[in-house]
Amino acid sequence: MRTVGVVLHPRRDSTLAVEQILTWAASREVTVLGVVGEIERLHCAAVAVESAQLAERSDLLVSLGGDGTMLRAMRLADAGRAPVLGVNLGRLGFLAEVDVPELSAALSAIDRHEYTVEPRLAVDARIGPATVTAFNDVAVVRVPGHGGSAAVQLRVDGRPFVRYAADAVVVSTPTGSTAYSFSAGGPIVSPSVEALLVTPVAPHSAFNRGIVLSVHDCLALDVLSGSAQLAVEVDGTVAGHLTSGATMTLHPRPGAVEVVRLGHTTFYERAARKLRLASSAEVDGERPGPRPHPD
DSSP, X not given: OOEEEEEXXXXXXXXXXXXXXXXHHXXXXXXXXXXXXXXXXXXXXXXXXXXXXXXXXXXXXXXXXXXXXXXXXXXXXXXXXXXXXXXXXXXXXXXXXXXXXXXXXXXXXXXXXXXXXXXXXXXEEEETTEEEEESSEEEEEEOXXXXXXXXXXXXXXXXXXXXXXXXXXXXXXXXXXXXXXXXXXXXXXXXXXXXXXXXXXXXXSSOOOOEEEETTSOEEEEEOTTOOOEEEEETTEEEEEEOTTOEEXXXXXXXXXXXXXXXXXXXXXXXXXXXXGGGSSOOOSOOOOOXXXXX
């Protein structure tokens, strides 16, 4: 490993983490890069480069922050050769692999090739002439104050499949299954599964269930007559708007990026901790013992 790129949280203090990276890198003659306009605020020895060059020039990208910072690092690494290591600077995130005290040891393990990578699915959404990429989800959300609901038709391989009337309709990757989709009642899906989830939010239509679709399907969302104006949120950021008669096509892209895993925790352990699944049900009384066998 000759070059490490760092992606910083826009507000949290990442000084200690960057100092650890620089100290580790200096002893191995490894160059540390950061995004111009971002790394300068730390007044450190990292080399500032344009964001488009960061993944191209790095052997590893290190995300310093939470899941939002990790998603940004994944977008920078999209279709590049650099895997992404998530370092948690605050609350427990699903995508982070290590905390700051473990960072130097993690970099050494990666340098020794003692790690695995987890391919992550992206979905490309075509909105008019523009294409935007999500690693969590693409949601069509009714704009408040414009009346009506998000009325959309899902087409699969060119054929109408289902219609929804809801406050929003979320198209999620497995990575995003624990985000917006989960809060709307969608399932938790392992990132090793290659699929897209479609989950309605506060549905008003007779059909109110989510569905799971293959990454080999050709998907489109048509905005139906009478729908409210819709905002298109891509990983939580508004990327455009749709009106009645518009169509958004969705193209799943398996293996768009690779996330570094060191074997410290599994996806299910992170999900159980983050979502507090162990305490999500209360059972009164003693646990029942084994049932007696009939004589």
